[in-house]
Amino acid sequence: xxxxxxxxxxxxxxxxxxxxxxxxxxxxxxxxxxxxxxxxxxxxxxxxxxxxxxxxxxxxxxxxxxxxxxxxxxxxxxxxxxxxxxxxxxxxxxxxxxxxxxxxxxxxxxx
Numbered sequence: 001x002x003x004x005x006x007x008x009x010x011x012x013x014x015x016x017x018x019x020x021x022x023x024x025x026x027x028x029x030x031x032x033x034x035x036x037x038x039x040x041x042x043x044x045x046x047x048x049x050x051x052x053x054x055x056x057x058x059x060x061x062x063x064x065x066x067x068x069x070x071x072x073x074x075x076x077x078x079x080x081x082x083x084x085x086x087x088x089x090x091x092x093x094x095x096x097x098x099x100x101x102x103x104x105x106x107x108x109x110x111x
Contacts, residue, residue: 053084
């Protein structure tokens with residue numbers, strides 16, 4: 001059984017917050033992608049925040065999913081932030097094509 005879970009909540013400001021916990025690997029890739037695509041295409045919040053503080057590792061499939069999420073969200077006029085990723089994961093996300101302005105640590109941009 002994979003050691004992965006994902007919670008979704010709505011913040012007081014209307015942001016939708018997706019909180020994965022555990023390693024993002026091939027075992028959870030479909031479930032994680034479905035949550036993100038549903039959020040953007042069906043729920044369409046003004047802002048989608050993916051909170052990565054509890055994610056110790058992301059495999060290439062899920063790095064690609066997060067990079068593609070930024071483009072999909074742009075198409076649907078949803079602002080996406082990937083928040084509180086470790087420095088190593090933030091580097092991997094940038095290498096996968098995630099724009100630096102999408103990466104936040106608390107309330108600042110990781111540059």
